[in-house]
Amino acid sequence: xxxxxxxxxxxEMEFVLSGANxxxxxxxxxxxxxxxxxMAIDEVExxxxxxxxxxxxxxxxxAMIPLTTPAKGxxxxxxxxxxxxxxxxxxxxxxxxxxxxxxxYSESLKPSDxxxxxxxxxxxxxxxxxxxxxxxxxxxxxxxxxxxxxWQPGIVAYKYMPVLEFDPKLCNACGDCVKACPxxxxxxxxxxxxxxxxTQCTMCKACVESCSSEAVRVSxxxxxxxxxxxxxxxxxxxQIILRAIESLREKFEEFPKxxxxx
Amino acid sequence: MRPVRCFTCGKLLAxxxxxxxxxxxxxxxxxxxxxxxGLKRYCCRTAVLTSVxxxxxxxxxxx
Numbered sequence: 010x011x012x013x014x015x016x017x018x019x020x021e022m023e024f025v026l027s028g029a030n031x032x033x034x035x036x037x038x039x040x041x042x043x044x045x046x047x048m049a050i051d052e053v054e055x056x057x058x059x060x061x062x063x064x065x066x067x068x069x070x071x072a073m074i075p076l077t078t079p080a081k082g083x084x085x086x087x088x089x090x091x092x093x094x095x096x097x098x099x100x101x102x103x104x105x106x107x108x109x110x111x112x113x114y115s116e117s118l119k120p121s122d123x124x125x126x127x128x129x130x131x132x133x134x135x136x137x138x139x140x141x142x143x144x145x146x147x148x149x150x151x152x153x154x155x156x157x158x159x160w161q162p163g164i165v166a167y168k169y170m171p172v173l174e175f176d177p178k179l180c181n182a183c184g185d186c187v188k189a190c191p192x193x194x195x196x197x198x199x200x201x202x203x204x205x206x207x208t209q210c211t212m213c214k215a216c217v218e219s220c221s222s223e224a225v226r227v228s229x230x231x232x233x234x235x236x237x238x239x240x241x242x243x244x245x246x247x248q249i250i251l252r253a254i255e256s257l258r259e260k261f262e263e264f265p266k267x268x269x270x271x
Numbered sequence: 272m273r274p275v276r277c278f279t280c281g282k283l284l285a286x287x288x289x290x291x292x293x294x295x296x297x298x299x300x301x302x303x304x305x306x307x308x309g310l311k312r313y314c315c316r317t318a319v320l321t322s323v324x325x326x327x328x329x330x331x332x333x334x
Contacts, residue, residue, distance in 0.1 A: 061330035073275035132285040
């Protein structure tokens with residue numbers, strides 16, 4: 010098995026995994042979406058809410074704000090000794106005090122731990138009219154994407170590496186396929202058709218349909234996967250994949266022990 | 272209030288609505304603005320393009 014990182018840029022990452030099978034690739038994808046613990050607001054204590062929006066609407070918006078997750082240091086609420094999910098080992102308090110007129114933005118959230126803060130300060134939360142006040146304490150905890158979408162670290166998607174074959178005996182370099190390709194990844198070079206960037210191919214087969222000599226064949230390689238990871242900003246994309254694999258490893262280590270007990 | 276994230280993919284959209292409205296109001300092509308804001312997928316594009324905020328109308332009524 011081999012991994013080749015083709016792009017690692019801010020919150021986006023693209024890599025090619027070769028020598029694997031679809032079940033393996035899908036396991037990584039699923040684990041990344043549902044089993045990686047990240048921080049998100051999980052409870053809100055309202056002191057004052059004069060706004061036009063109900064408490065629960067504001068609480069929901071706060072929950073959906075992506076927060077940065079520190080590399081380590083926090084326990085899952087289910088594993089924490091405090092049993093109430095309110096101690097400093099398993100939760101972070103974010104205070105908000107605002108008065109109208111004007112829009113309240115995510116930058117107004119003041120965390121008790123600066124490493125857990127909104128990914129962007131310009132997220133509008135609620136608009137306050139003149140004299141209206143909003144005062145609350147939002148409690149952030151670790152959680153999993155499988156429990157709520159707010160705890161999803163980002164998106165992970167993969168596709169097979171496309172395989173484009175041009176039969177040299179049938180191809181007359183007419184260029185019909187080049188014109189038909191919606192991604193523009195084909196070109197005619199020295200009486201043969203060449204692919205400019207294979208990873209851009211969507212396997213739509215427009216080239217196959219446009220060819221009057223049936224010289225084109227499009228298929229996918231089920232052992233080579235082009236992964237795209239896009240983080241919401243809570244964790245770097247490489248960390249998402251690493252932690253996904255870690256969670257898979259834990260499951261595989263526990264399973265044989267359970268089977269042995271049978 | 273406009274949705275914080277894209278319903279389909281979960282991408283953060285809330286910090287982009289203001290910029291989108293301002294630029295389109297100034298006359299720019301919405302498609303171009305969506306591209307500049309980094310909204311490649313049509314799920315996100317739809318959410319930003321078609322979400323309507325009527326919280327000002329709601330604000331006129333007591334809770």
